[in-house]
Amino acid sequence: MIDLHGFGDQLLQGAVVTLELALCSLLVGLVLGLLGASAKLSSISVIRWIAHGYTTLIRGIPELLTVLIIYFGATSVLMAIASLFGYEEYIEVGAFAAGVTALGLTFGAYATEVFRGALQSIPKGQHEAAVALGMGTVRKFYRIILPQVWRIALPGLGNLFLVLLKDTALVSVVGLDDIMRKANIAVSSTKEAFLFYLVAAFMYLALTIVSMVLVSYMEKRASRGLARG
């Protein structure tokens, strides 16, 4: 067995933080993606332009830079807003919150394109049928449109989640105690860089494999209503 010098527990705790970060960012990103896609298909041109600006900006800037901008920038932005309301205390944005914001924004920008493609591929007849049955906009969306969009978007979203999972390592740069930072700590006290970074790599690989299995299960489930030819 490999000797982890007692850092095994620490690395596992890091894995929990990594997973929490990934899942929270996924949630934020999915909401942003749906909003972004609806905005891109909006009939109001200003809303379309905002969504377009959001995706172009986020997709053209390195994820590391997004994390750094949010981490260092959010504090001063929040304090500027708070001082408008007469609150002058120091506000600190933690690494976790900054990470969720940055990775959520990134995931959302890419998911916008995935959802937009899926929304556009729903035949017009489905919308018309739902309206003919007397469904309102909201009910039509979550009963008819969303389940179909979900099926079409899942493979793309699955890939994005794998990218997100790896991007979580970037948040260690601003001091979040994830797998990567725990490995850094272990390296600085044991000097066994190769061993610990390799262990970290295999932990990410394990998370990736588990996510791939889960996504393929969800894909099967989402398309169970489809006749196989």
Added chain:
Amino acid sequence: MDFSVVVEYFPRLLSGAWVSLQLVFLSVVLGGAFALPIALARISPVAWIRAIPFTYIFFFRGTPLLVQIFLVYYGASQFDAVRESIFWPILKEPFWCAIIAFTLNTSAYTAEIFRGAIQAIPEGEVEACKVVGMSKAQMYRRVLLPRAFGIVLPAYGNEIILMLKGSALASTITILDLTGMARTIIARTYTPIEIFLAAGGIYLAISIVVIALFRQIELRQNRYLGTLSIKVPDKG
């Protein structure tokens, strides 16, 4: 917000951007060169030859780039054998460590893109080559690879953009690329928002140029498809 710092430090940001461009260019060229044999081995009919590139690709696509950089930069120097070898002058330089990590990483992604492109060529074209009596090498050189090149271009352009964004990670091993330079400037001026936004703007500008460039190459490479690039020249 005080954007006069951006004006003042803009030349230094540009010199950082130049380092980023060097990192991306070298690793994309080297990665592309490695990717071709990996892709060809990946579609080999022999199972154990297929398994090697599969494992390689799976490892490099399944782990974060940051881990890979640290493995090369901090991991390799842990061994005395490495430090006493002839490769040490290269492996002790952060710049070359970043190039090695980026090359390995991008070659794994690019190999998958190449494989997809080669497999996307219709079976009929392969059969046609055989019918006219081409050898396997001739078939790849004259038909399959030029065809794959045209198919590969959009995905390859994306990979270069991803590499550009990945190159920001070089700043974590003390390289003064665009992000690294921005962080150094901020340590002196305490103006994170202004400088980071300026750096983001430069990255955005580079991406836009790369995208435009690839659109042109794509039009040119796929011009035999017709109608795509018909342009009536202006009079006068």
